[in-house]
Amino acid sequence: MFNKKAQAGRIVSFIVYLILVLGVGIPLSQDVIASANLTGISSTVVSFIPVMLAIGGMVAAVATSGLRT
Secondary structure, eight states: OOOHHHHHHHHHHHHHHIIIIIIIIHHHHHHHHHHSOOOHHHHHHHTTHHHHHHHHHHHHHHHHHTOOO
């Protein structure tokens, strides 16, 4: 029923996504945000970038697992 090669490709691409976004993207964005001299509302808005990256990782995990309704 399931194409095992396609499923393996999705898993490998998801692992690469996790490494790039969660392993590199979030720490890099946090470092850039910390070194930027932002105040007020712009600081608040920019501080949500790592959170959005993490949410994207969770959405990708659900999409890869096939738990869509």
